[in-house]
Amino acid sequence: MSLRKVFAANVRRLRKAAGLSQEAFADACGLHRTYIGSIERAERNVSIDNIERIAAALRVGGWELLLGPEQLLQSQAR
């Protein structure tokens, strides 16, 4: 799975877990709603500065947004 798709899945999962719409989440990040939509569809070659912004809005570390399904399973197994 590409890192774009890993990032997209984690952002969508955590945004929904926070109970936020794409619009409300975009406001929290200071980014545009359509940008968040394109990120969640893995269409965006997102920059590290925006990874940092999105991680801060989700209150997670940037590295957590790049954890693939295997790492997520391992971290849940601990």
Add this chain to the structure above:
Amino acid sequence: MSLRKVFAANVRRLRKAAGLSQEAFADACGLHRTYIGSIERAERNVSIDNIERIAAALRVGGWELLLGPEQLLQSQAR
């Protein structure tokens, strides 16, 4: 510490641990030497696709390149 600086420090540390010059490492990534230099100085708003390329060349997960000093200490303590 900004995510750019975290990424810069991890790339430099792992590149050196692999015994690679910036030039040899740039070749391995398919990127330009000056680009690698600017990444390691945290001057570059690097994209997720290039994070993926660099992680692959270092044979680590993309998430490992965004681990800050605190997470690195924790992972070494395990």
